[in-house]
Amino acid sequence: MLAIRVEDLVKTYGSRRVLDGVNLDVREGEFYALMGPNGSGKTTLASIIAAVRTQDTGIVEVYGKNPAHAKEFIGYVPQENFSSPKLSGRENLIYFASLMGYSRDQANQLVAEMLENVGLSEEADKRVAKYSGGMRKRLEVATAIFPGIKVLILDEPTTGLDPAARRAFFSMIQGIMDRKTSIVLITHIGSDAELASTVGLIDGGKMIAKGTPDELKRKHALEDVITVETAAKTDSVLSVLKDFSIDGRVGESEAGYRIYSQNGDRVLADVVRILDQAGHKVMRIEMSRPTLEDVFFALTDRHLQEATG
Amino acid sequence: MRQISAAYIKAAKELLREKSALFWTIAWPMIWVIIGSFSFTGSAPPEVTPYIKGAIAISMMVFALMIAGMSNLPASIAGDRANGLLAKLISMPVKPYKDFLGRISAVITLSFLAAALVIVVGIALGARFAGAGVQIPQAIGFVFLVICASAGVGLMTGTLIKNLQGAIMTGVGIAVITSAISGLFAPYEVLPVPLQTFARVYPISSAQAAIVHLLAGPDMVAYNPLTSSQVTLTVALSFALLVVGTVLYTRLGWKLE
Numbered sequence: 001m002l003a004i005r006v007e008d009l010v011k012t013y014g015s016r017r018v019l020d021g022v023n024l025d026v027r028e029g030e031f032y033a034l035m036g037p038n039g040s041g042k043t044t045l046a047s048i049i050a051a052v053r054t055q056d057t058g059i060v061e062v063y064g065k066n067p068a069h070a071k072e073f074i075g076y077v078p079q080e081n082f083s084s085p086k087l088s089g090r091e092n093l094i095y096f097a098s099l100m101g102y103s104r105d106q107a108n109q110l111v112a113e114m115l116e117n118v119g120l121s122e123e124a125d126k127r128v129a130k131y132s133g134g135m136r137k138r139l140e141v142a143t144a145i146f147p148g149i150k151v152l153i154l155d156e157p158t159t160g161l162d163p164a165a166r167r168a169f170f171s172m173i174q175g176i177m178d179r180k181t182s183i184v185l186i187t188h189i190g191s192d193a194e195l196a197s198t199v200g201l202i203d204g205g206k207m208i209a210k211g212t213p214d215e216l217k218r219k220h221a222l223e224d225v226i227t228v229e230t231a232a233k234t235d236s237v238l239s240v241l242k243d244f245s246i247d248g249r250v251g252e253s254e255a256g257y258r259i260y261s262q263n264g265d266r267v268l269a270d271v272v273r274i275l276d277q278a279g280h281k282v283m284r285i286e287m288s289r290p291t292l293e294d295v296f297f298a299l300t301d302r303h304l305q306e307a308t309g
Numbered sequence: 310m311r312q313i314s315a316a317y318i319k320a321a322k323e324l325l326r327e328k329s330a331l332f333w334t335i336a337w338p339m340i341w342v343i344i345g346s347f348s349f350t351g352s353a354p355p356e357v358t359p360y361i362k363g364a365i366a367i368s369m370m371v372f373a374l375m376i377a378g379m380s381n382l383p384a385s386i387a388g389d390r391a392n393g394l395l396a397k398l399i400s401m402p403v404k405p406y407k408d409f410l411g412r413i414s415a416v417i418t419l420s421f422l423a424a425a426l427v428i429v430v431g432i433a434l435g436a437r438f439a440g441a442g443v444q445i446p447q448a449i450g451f452v453f454l455v456i457c458a459s460a461g462v463g464l465m466t467g468t469l470i471k472n473l474q475g476a477i478m479t480g481v482g483i484a485v486i487t488s489a490i491s492g493l494f495a496p497y498e499v500l501p502v503p504l505q506t507f508a509r510v511y512p513i514s515s516a517q518a519a520i521v522h523l524l525a526g527p528d529m530v531a532y533n534p535l536t537s538s539q540v541t542l543t544v545a546l547s548f549a550l551l552v553v554g555t556v557l558y559t560r561l562g563w564k565l566e
Contacts, residue, residue, distance in 0.1 A: 050400040076400035080393030084319065086326045091319075098315030099403050143397070 001028045002061075003151050003182035004049055009058035011044055011205075018044045019055070020205040026198075028150070029180040031173075033196035035187055035292060037304055041205040043079065043155055046186045050076035050153050062151055075144025079155040079186075081136055085129035089120050089139050092128060096143040114142045118172055134165025138172055145176055152176065155186045170195055188304060190292035201296055208299050217290050220298040224264025228271060229256035229284040237280050244271055256284070264289065312403055316411020317418075320385055324419050330384070333481070334376045335423045338369035339430045345369070346434040359437035363525040366431025368493050371455055371517040373423040375488065378459025379466065380480035382416045386467030386562060387476035395563065405563045409555065413460055420456050439526040448523040451516040454547040458512045459484075461547075464554030468562040493517060498531040505532075512546040515539060 004026035011019040019041045026032045036042045047053045048060055051067035051074060062070040083092045090111055097107035115124045118138040128136060137157050144152055154173075158166045170192075177183060185196060193199045194213050201209040201216070209216055223246055230237050233256065242248040244267050245259035252258070261267040264287040272282050296304045324330050345365040389395050398408065428436075462483060470476040488494055490504050491514035500508060508514045509532065518534035533539070 047396065050396075052396050052399045071400065071402040074400055076397060078393040078396045080391075080396075082389075082393035082397045084323060084394075086323045087319065091322065095315050095319045096401075098311050098318075099398075099401055101311055101402075103311070 002026070003028045003030070003063060004032075004184065005059065005061040005064075006045070006049070007059040009045070009048065009060060010056045011041070011048065011053070012056055018205050019048075019058075022058070022202070022205070022207055024200060024207065026151075026182050026184060028182055029177070030198060031177055031183045031185070031196045033185045033187055033193035033199045034202055035190065035193040035199055035296070035304075036202035037188055037302075040202045042186045042202050045202070046076075046153050046155050046184065047078075049151075049184065050074055052076065052078075072148055073150040075146070075149040075152045075181075077137075077140050077144050077152075077154045077157060079157075079159065081140065083128050083136060083140050083143070086127065088125045088127055089115065089131065089135075090124040092139060093142055097146065100146050102146075110146070114145070117145075117175065118142045119168070132165065134161050134168060137161065137165075137169060141169075141172065141176075145181070149181065151182045151184070153184045153186070156188070157185070158187070158189060158192055166192070190294075190296075190304065193292050199292060201292075201299065203296075203300055209295065213292060216292065216295045218262065220295050223260040223262050224267075224287050224289050226259050226261060226264055226268060226271065226285065226287045227253055227256060228259065228275075228282065229253075230275065231281040231283055233257070234280075236278065237275065240274055240278055240280070241271070244274075312407040313411045313414070316408045317414045318411075320412045320415035321418055323385065324381055324415055327381075330381045330419075334373050334381060334419060335426055337376075338373040338423065338427045341372070342366050342369045342427055342431050343434065346431070346436070357528075359435050360439060360525045360529060362431060362434060362436035363438045364521045364529040366428055366436045367521050367524060368517060369431075370424045370427040370452075371513065371520070372484070372488055372493060373427050374420045374452065374455045375459045375484040375513060376481070377416050377420040377423060378456060378461075378463045379484045380463070380477055381419065382412065382460055382463030383467030383470065383476040383480045384473065385412060385416075386464070386558070387470060387473045390471065390562075391473050399563060405559045409464075409558055413464075416460055416463070417456055420459075421452075424452060438524040444523040448520045451519045451523070451543075454516045454543060455513050457551040458516070458547040461550030461552070461554035464551075464558040464562075468554075468557045487511060487513065496531065509534075509539065510542065510546070512543045512550065515543045516547065519543065 002025055006022055006024040009019050009022040022045060034042045034045065044053065048055050049067060051071055060067055063073055067074065093111040093114060094107045097110055102110060115121045118141065120135060120139060123135060158169055161169060173183065185192065187193055197212060199211065199213055199216060200207055211219060228241060238250060241250050241257050241259050244261065246261060250257050250259055268285065268287055272285060275282050293304045342365060346362045463480060466479050467476055470479050491508040491511045492500050493514055497505060497508055515534050518530045522530045522534050
């Protein structure tokens with residue numbers, strides 16, 4: 001079942017076409033990352049799906065309805081911190097629960113559960129002004145996951161968070177996914193998008209690619225890079241490594257060699273075994289995987305971070 | 310009703326926890342009541358002094374109401390737009406008019422609190438009021454008109470000025486300048502004729518004159534603000550400002566593009 005359907009979406013601001021014939025489908029329970037640089041149109045697309053803005057032409061449906069008539073299903077977390085710093089975390093959530101129509105008693109009970117779910121029970125009565133960036137973002141996600149919400153739209157939720165806060169944030173998202181909520185994550189960070197089941201790449205208002213992270217990497221022939229350092233650099237080592245690398249390509253690094261594979265996990269162990277059998281001691285071996293930033297680069301000849309500015 | 314009370318509770322808590330809002334709305338008018346009570350009553354006959362102090366307290370109470378409506382209300386609106394709350398609210402099944410009613414109710418609460426505290430300070434410093442009986446509810450009615458007019462201006466400012474600091478400064482600017490040129494800070498009779506006309510047309514200064522007339526006595530006002538034509542003008546313009554502000558806010562305030 002489709003949770004979100006977007007077809008031939010066009011949006012212009014003045015003479016600038018921000019979205020140019022975008023198509024997008026998100027299935028029920030799917031975790032969809034929409035990745036692109038600043039100005040690519042991803043935030044505008046998210047805000048149209050969230051009923052905050054309207055399109056010029058094209059179709060947008062949330063569970064078969066115009067988003068303006070499906071607001072009870074949509075949980076939207078804008079990029080800016082919208083929780084009130086003068087209120088506590090609990091007071092903020094009770095405010096949003098009351099806006100959703102819950103009575104005071106219902107709101108109190110529900111908010112206690114939600115604070116527990118997002119790991120903020122102990123900080124619930126502190127003013128939000130005293131929260132860290134990660135705590136505040138988790139609180140704001142809680143405002144968008146009230147019972148009945150089926151589509152969660154997160155606009156750049158990890159911008160400015162440190163690695164520990166990012167991990168905590170995505171652990172919480174994992175918990176939400178278990179409830180079959182569809183999630184649309186807007187991001188320009190490849191490692192965030194890697195966590196999604198489907199990634200859509202957007203640039204210049206157009207969807208330029210879509211697939212699982214692995215599909216996108218395979219489709220654009222991006223390989224794992226294995227760096228091998230042996231006790232000595234010899235022709236014999238080079239000859240062994242050529243057999244493992246795509247097209248026999250072997251690059252040299254300062255202390256060893258680089259080989260390329262689309263199946264790095266399996267090749268890694270074989271390289272160690274064969275070199276060992278040939279009497280070459282492996283001093284260091286490591287594999288780096290291609291990232292979604294590499295996919296973006298392959299498609300646009302621009303680095304995502306540079307394009308993001 | 311739950312959405313209105315949610316918006317009311319949030320806005321009221323934010324206002325009461327905002328030190329600068331409390332200072333400009335409550336402490337600043339109180340300071341001027343204290344200064345005015347000692348500075349502007351020296352040459353007056355002793356029997357008149359308590360009523361002059363009463364008139365000063367009323368003027369500062371009106372100024373407090375103006376700041377609440379013209380500065381605190383637009384600050385709340387512009388702040389919520391700047392920090393993304395407006396986008397969040399638009400994405401939710403929330404009606405703009407319910408948010409409006411909640412916000413304005415919070416401003417009315419703060420206004421009455423500020424008004425009561427300023428009057429209490431005035432009384433503590435010797436202010437006396439001549440009004441009694443039906444004049445008291447009539448005066449409260451004019452207080453309500455001041456709140457309506459101020460809130461109307463505040464809604465317009467908060468809707469049209471997108472920047473938070475810009476909205477606050479515009480609100481304070483309008484409050485201070487219109488107070489100065491409409492006789493809130495100076496006796497009506499010392500104003501130039503064009504400004505005397507403005508003072509009678511501007512609904513906040515004409516309502517203030519009516520409150521002073523009712524509570525401190527007719528001798529404290531240089532014209533009669535309670536003629537039927539003057540009262541009609543004051544009521545009509547106060548509600549007109551509120552209606553224009555409300556329409557602007559509900560039509561344009563909830564649009565991000």
